[in-house]
Amino acid sequence: MDDEEPFTYDGGRVDPGETQNLRYTVSETYLGDPVKMPVTIVNGERPGPSIALTAAVHGDELNGIEVVREVAHEWDLTDLAGTLVCLPVLNVPGFVAQERYLPVYDRDLNRAFPGEVGGTSSKRMARSIFDNFLEPCDLCVDFHTSTRGRSNMLHVRAEMANKRVERLARAFASNVIIDTEGTAGTLRREATRAGVATVTIEMGEAHRFQRSLIDQALEGIRSVFAEYGVLKTEVVRWPGWRTVVDGSSEKTWVRADAGGLVDMHADRGAFVEAGSTICTIANPFKTATVRVHAPFDGVLIGVLENPVVYPGNPLCHLVKVDQPTQRAIERSQSA
Known part of the structure; x- marks a missing residue:
């Protein structure tokens, strides 16, 4: 969003200068109880881009949760330019069960985007998230970890042929960028296809908070905010060295x-x-x-x-x- 305007979603709106914490219903349990996803939306008084920060599309990948929470609730965002949409736990059922996939439906939420209104449970959930909180944004940073028993260095995965994505990927200031368009159905690929420049951040391993990696990722977000003028005092970071690895190399x-x-x-x-x-x-x-x-x-x-x-x-x-x-x-x- 280039002008000061409200951020709207099904059932609500957040006007410039307002912050809203909500639990948004994305599905229901066997008992008909709502499955609610935590959302924080900060709409700045100054015009700027709308940026989504997402984590735990795989329910056991925890490092990104803390990154998104700290940005949303510990950073001083009073001078924010644009809108920040923070989604720390996309896969609520998986997070509650501490499992990678949707445990009730046994599906990978990160293969269900952009979703389908009349589709499977995972595709309905993905559609609700996509329509209300991802597609309205200009940019998205999606946090992941490796699967159980493995650990990743912090790096970016991005479709570098897309100039808007390339700018975001370089702004995050990681040492390694892996250039791939992503698998069909992933949040990154489908959001990018819908016009939301999106990168994936891989960092660490599942089932734990790793403070050093969380701090590195927070520095990456500060660098992104600097690149897009989201906060006035930030400085774009140079990581010291960088290699861009082509997906075919x-x-x-x-x-x-x-x-x-x-x-x-x-x-x-x-x-x-x-x-x-x-x-x-x-x-x-x-x-x-x-x-x-x-x-x-x-x-x-x-x-x-x-x-x-x-x-x-x-x-x-x-x-x-x-x-x-x-x-x-x-x-x-x-x-």
Whole structure:
């Protein structure tokens, strides 16, 4: 929204200068009780973009919840330009059950967007969220973590061919941007298709708050706000080094060729050289050990946290980097 105007949704409105906390009904239980999603809308007195911050579309992905809550309820937003729509828990049933998917319906909410009025339970829920709180916005930052037993370094996933998305992705100031359009049905892809420039932020692992990653993400949001003039005092952040990994370029999940217990020798975010040992896999007696080597020079954007594997299980997610990026990483790590 470029002019000062109310933000409206089915059943309510938030005028310029107002803040509203609400629980919006998105579904019903078997007993007919409402399933209510928490929403905070801050409509600034100055004109500016409308930005949605979303988290927990997978109910066990918690880091983003705290990011959205802190922006909505701890930051000074009295001088906000534009409108901020904060949706800390999209998948309420999954969050309550601490499960990734919608537990009652056994569906992935992040494959149901933009939804369908007369569709499945997940598509009806997605449609309600999309129509009322996502499509009215200009921009969206959607927070995720890795699945159980794995952990991601903080990075952005974005469709960089879309110039509006590219601007948002670079403004978040992460070291790594993975350039993909996203899978059909995901919030990011479908919101972008509807004209809402959207990026995904991957950070950490499920079932926990990880303070260092939460703080990094908050700095990313401050940088976004600076880029779009949402708050006057913010400064656009440069992360020190950055690599944009094309979706078709070299990246891989390195997988186990043996079963056993895993000892990781490098953490998420680390640079590893081709041929170096990423981890070792050993049997319970340590009488047989398998060394797992990096297939190319790259950055570990995701690593195993649960140290037990079958053959074929993923160990780490490695993305290839060029020599200038490698030198920048080495400089930043030695600084």
